[in-house]
Each structure stands twice: as C-alpha cells, then as structure tokens.
Amino acid sequence: MLEAFLIKLSLAAAVFFGVLNLAGLHTWIERKQSAIMQDRIGANRASIFGLRLFGLFHPLADVLKLFTKEDFIPPGGNRVLHTLAPFLSAFFALVVFAAIPIGNTLTLGGWVIELQVASLDIGLLYILAMLSMGVYGVVLAGYASNNHYAFLGGMRAASQMLSYEITMGISLIGLIMWSGTLDLQAMVRAQGQYLWGWLPLWGAVVQPVALIVFLAAALAETKRIPFDMPEGESEIVGYFVEYSGMKFGLFFMTDFIETVLVACLATTFFFGGWQVPYLFPDGFRFPWGGAIPMAPLAVTLAGIGAFTAKVVGFCWLFMTVRWTLPRFRYDQLMRLGWQYLFPISLANVVATGLALRLLS
C-alpha cells in the first residue's frame, strides 16, 4: 500500500515538475519564437558568468525581479480574496494534469504502473469541471481588487470562459460517443486502432470538425491572443491590473500552464496521446511489411516521448497563432462563440450520432 502511494506520489511529482518547467520555459519560448517569427533576435542579455545561453536566463531573472517587487494590495480591496485569487487560478489549472495519461503502463520491478496520476473513470468530466473552476480565480481577482477596470476585466473573463467552455464540452461529446468512455486512458487506447490497416484512427481523423472547434475554444480558455479580451495588457485593462510582484507572476504562469494544459488535452483527445503510429506493445509493425521488435520498457518510454513531442508541437502551434492573429473585438468574440462554434459543435454531435448508427 505504501509503495503504491509512493509510486503515485513520485509520478505526481514528475508530472508537476515537467508541467511547471514547460510553463516556465514558455516565457522564454514566447520571447524567442516571436522574435524569430518577426525577424528579430529577442531577449539575450541576461547572463551568468558571461554565459548567455540564447537568453535562457531571462525567466530566472524575471522570477527574481517579481519576487523582490512590492506586493501591493489596493486599499479597500479584500485582502483574503485578493491573495487567494492567483493561487486558485493556478491551482485549478495544475490539478487538471492529474487526469491526463502521459504514457502506457510501465512495468518496473514487478509493479505495473499506470502512467496517469489519477486513473479516473470520469476523467473527462473531471477535466471539464476543473477548467470551469478556473473562472473563480479570475473573477475573484477582479472582484477583490476594488477597481472598476479590474472588475470589468473579470466579468469579461467570466463570460468568455463560460461561453467557450460549453462549446468545448460539446465538441468533445462526439469523441465520447465514438470511444464510449470518459476514461482518458481508455480513450487514448481506443485511438490505437487503424483505419484500413494503415491510417491511425486518432481523434483528429474521427472528428476533424470537433478538432477545429476544440482548438478555437481551448485557445479562448487560455485567455491569450486572439482571445485575450480579459487581459489586454496593452490597451484594455484586465482583471490583474491591481496585482504586482509574484502574484501577478502567478497569473502570468497560469496562462502558460493553461497553454500547456490545452496542448495536453488536444494531444490526448485528438492526436492519440502517447500513441506512436505503428508501435505495438512488442515493437513497430509497419503496414507495408517489416517489423522492429522493441523491449516493453522502450515502447513505454517511446510513448512518453511521443506525448511530450506532441504537446510541445501544440505549444508551438498555439504560440504561432498567438503571434499571428490580431485580437477579436468583444462582440466578434461572442458571435464566434455562440453563433458559429456552438451550433457547429452541436451539429457535429448529431452527425456523429447518425454516422455511428449507420455504420454499426
């Protein structure tokens, strides 16, 4: 019992470590990728002993700066809620990772470890629930700041996130109908099938429309450009206008954690999670003949690697979108959410139901 507990604990620590590091690296990726996309060089001046390392020390310098800044709570603001809000925000973003399978079962010294922190039967519902709880951090931040602009920003965030959560949930229903389960590990395993013997039957193949709707809704959930109406640092004042120091840093980190999270979700639901094409538990078996036998441990590790690579690829895509598109106007945002994405996702559910009925 204790061993099982320790194994889960170390697995949770590993996921936590990986997620936080990837999120922290996002500050660097954001600067460098945008710079390279725009023919610039990007932040490269922070150095340790003259070692610049492509600006990799800038996140460290940022954190040091944020920790040494004054932590200001506006007069009239609610001290408790003001302090609680960033932590709530980051907590609900981090807690979702528990349900995400990062790999197939790992057999190690007689222990069969499911590479998923929490093996929940209703993993998908849990994820959607935790995502909606994330709104509380944002709304509380706006409410507790005693600032009209922060409050309006919080309201914008709440309405945007609620609107797009519905679309996001409904876009996933088609996938649930197809795989017949809410367990994420089972959903990933279901994506290990092959259509006509060669096309990996990933969620993106089964539900291409849902993928697009999900990506749009998920981008809106991260509250980043082109859906950064709640924040809008440069023009419209956002919900964390009254935050300084590391509390602001936490909100900032939450954005990046959510980006990683959305990348993980998109990978899990639509790009086969830890599935590697043509990799079976005993090694590669290609449809055109030929096979490469592999040890079970190597197969599992390849799965974890594939998951990580897919997540990083999605992070890259989200970052590219963020540095390509201009911001929506608020009415455009609402119209896109309610008049286009929501009906499309509903129609997708109906079409999926019909297709399943006809094909079975």
Added chain:
Amino acid sequence: MIRKRELTFWERMYLPEIIRGVALTSRHFVRNLAIHTLHAVGLAKHRSAAVTYQYPEQPRPLAPRLRTRHRLTLREDGTPRCVACMMCETVCPARCITIVAGEHPDPNIEKYPTRFDIDLGVCIYCGYCVEACPEDAIRMDTQILDIAAYSRAEMKLDLHELLNPSLRKPVKACSLPFPHRCAVRGDPHAAGPEQPLHGPIFIGGDVTRAAGMEDQAQQARQIEAPHPVPLPSGEREKGEGRGNG
C-alpha cells in the same frame, strides 16, 4: 474616402485566412530558425536571420553625410585650421559656439582660436557652422552619436575634444602645442583676456523683453570685464617661437 472591399466567401470563412497567416509567420520562423542554427555551427554567415543591430557591440552603419559630433580640422603643424573669423559663431541659430580669437604668429593667418567651445547640450546639429566656415575648419563627420553625460558641464566641448574626437570627458592631459585657454591645466587666462560672449538666448516669458535683458546683460558684462591680463612672457615667447619654426 476609403472604400471597404467586400470580403470573399473564403475570407469570411475566417479559417483559411488564419491558415494563410499562420503559414506566413511559420515560413519566417522556419527560415530564420534554420539560418540561426547554421550560424550557430558557423555556416551561412553572409545571410542574416534578423534585422536587429546588437547596438553597443554592433553599431549601425551610418551614412557618411550624417551630421554627428563636431571636430576642428588641423593644419599640418598640428594647430587648428580655424582663423577665428566668427562665421560659425554668428550663423549658429542655437548660439552654442563660443570663440575667442588670439593673434597668430604667422601674419598670413592673422588669427586663431585660443578658445573654441561648443555646448552640445544646446547644439541642434543643423550643420550651419560647417557650411559657413570659409576654411573647412569645422566638420561634423566624426560619426560619434553616443553623446550623453550626467551634467550640463560635461556636454560642453572645448578645443581639446574638438581637435581630437577620440577624447572623452574628463580630459586628463593637455598636449595642444599653442597657447589657449586651457581648462585641463587650470589656467583660464593663459591665452589672454576673457572676452564677452553671447550665450544662449534666455527663452521663456516675454521674448522681446528677454532679448532686451540679454542686451543689458551683455553691456553689463562689457563694463565689468576685467583689465586685460597679459600673457606670461615666457608663454608668449614659447608660442611665437613654435609658430615661426
């Protein structure tokens, strides 16, 4: 009037346009990343992946006609070409130039500046001084742009810095081979009397009144000007001797 173009069906679909935009930025990303990677292993140095100039280490190339910090050109014997004709001082719209003339040992030259100050904190870099100069004695081609200082006094250039553009404040040693008012050696009267200057116009309030006050101030200065202090005899002989030789 700007007529808005009607969007086509595919443009209104929004998704193809997003893909086009992402493709454009991704093309830049992939190209620049490839060049950066090649640079890291020492290849393709002639191709640039960024338009950035890493400024303090890699200054931007400047156009040769760009007006930058002034310098005074020299004769072959190391004395300034300037004949202290006061053309630049007169034409200067910012009145940042102060010249005090001294007698040149060569009768064909008549005069030379024993004092030539430019207040860069006042200078507007119009280049009129360069155009007005009949002797090609002042130029603005040093390509020095990083003129910054912590005090107004440090913005003032004198003969030492104008004759040698590589000098920076504080100037440690004076090596000018002719008599001049030398702040470095601390002998302000070495080159003869201080003459009345016209400094920058007082601006603010009623300009005409300010100008009137300026005239009064100038008159007052002329009246209060100290008696001419003669050059120390040794100094004068030394200067003449060098001039003749």
